[in-house]
Amino acid sequence: MPETLQSRLAEALAPLANPRTGASLYQTQQVRDIAATREGKVRVTLLLDAQDDPTLARQVRQALERVEGVTEVRVDVKDAAQVGLKSAPSAAAGTAPSGRAGRALPIAEQPAAAPKPPAAPTPVTYPNLGRVIAVSSGKGGVGKSTVCTNLAIALAKAGYRVGIMDADIYGPNIPRMMGVDEAPPVKDEKIQPLEAHGVKVISLGFLIERDQPAIWRGPIVMKIITQFLRDVAWGELDLLLVDMPPGTGDAQLSLVQATSVAGAVIVTTPQEVAVGDALRGAMMFRRVGVPVLGIVENMSYFESPETGKPMAIFGSGGGDRLAKELQVPLLGQIPLYPPVLEGADTGAPIVASQPQSHAAQKLTAVGTAIAQQLGLRPPAR
Ligand SMILES: Nc1ncnc2c1ncn2[C@@H]1O[C@H](COP(=O)(O)OP(=O)(O)O)[C@@H](O)[C@H]1O
Ligand SMILES: [Mg+2]
Known part of the structure; x- marks a missing residue:
């Protein structure tokens, strides 16, 4: 087991990938500002894009909660666009949405172009x-x-x-x-x-x-x-x-x-x-x-x-x-x-x-x- 809490946290985050891009949340700093108190209270920031799977927040929290010595976890979700940073490299064009992240929603890919005001869609009857x-x-x-x-x-x-x-x-x-x-x-x-x-x-x-x-x-x-x-x-x-x-x-x-x-x-x-x-x-x-x-x-x-x-x-x-x-x-x-x-x-x-x-x-x-x-x-x- 790694010695410091910080390194254990890093280790817990390492396997987590963004299903949209396949990139590591930790390496691309989509999870950042990792702070821990001596009592084991942990706080991190997660940057999410409009296209990102919102359940990532829960996955991050659960991964951190399992770490030895952690008593409390808080994940602050921030909008990547508002932070002014891309959260992670965009997926290659044509990549199929990945459904492998357990309960992740099957998310439809949207073009990662500059945001334009979406046209009002026509209501669909189900x-x-x-x-x-x-x-x-x-x-x-x-x-x-x-x-x-x-x-x-x-x-x-x-x-x-x-x-x-x-x-x-x-x-x-x-x-x-x-x-x-x-x-x-x-x-x-x-x-x-x-x-x-x-x-x-x-x-x-x-x-x-x-x-x-x-x-x-x-x-x-x-x-x-x-x-x-x-x-x-x-x-x-x-x-x-x-x-x-x-x-x-x-x-x-x-x-x-x-x-x-x-x-x-x-x-x-x-x-x-x-x-x-x-x-x-x-x-x-x-x-x-x-x-x-x-x-x-x-x-x-x-x-x-x-x-x-x-x-x-x-x-x-x-x-x-x-x-x-x-x-x-x-x-x-x-x-x-x-x-x-x-x-x-x-x-x-x-x-x-x-x-x-x-x-x-x-x-x-x-x-x-x-x-x-x-x-x-x-x-x-
Ligand atoms: N008729 C009622 N009698 C007693 N408690 C109620 C009643 N209606 C709502 N509450 C309580 O009031 C709180 C707010 O109700 P909630 O349905 O969550 O409101 P909203 O969804 O509008 O925010 C809840 O704790 C709920 O249990
Ligand atoms: Mg309510």
């Missing part, structure tokens, strides 16, 4: 995905992922074939909420979604490091969303719910450019601020021709698990005002109910763990209303 529904919000923390997971489970219980695509690039927490967190296997160049509570799930959280917002600029987001739609073995679905990041950013734009979206569900809380942001979010979908199916007001009131008594806490009426403004239905008012949070933390959303609770029943009713609006009926089994 008939096997059924209706693609964006679950969106103006603000983070309003319960978008909670609503998304519970809706999906409710619809699956009603007999629909449902998938969740976690496109929240800033906080992909669907895996935790659904209780699945492993690398999805790749078979025949297709990523196999994981399955939980009767729902197929794919998430950026399976594939990337957490807390790495810096690299998520337009082209990468578009590429990932397209891959999630096209390169995942979803099978036949009736509904694909997409958990969007909050706001009106690249992911929203990418999704509507990548495929035809049947509708958007907007989640808000009763507070005025959340409602203003939600309105902007809803208008963005409208502008690009995606109908807003309705509003879900979450944390509408507090419901005590002990007494079952409702209690207004955040003021009220925000969801209703937003629905009126947009002339869309208020699909449900979901109580702030502590078991909802516990369910999310333990991988058992409330619709699965306490289907008789008010919160679960209201979320289930939202699912029913959406299916009805879309004219869906569960397929005969």
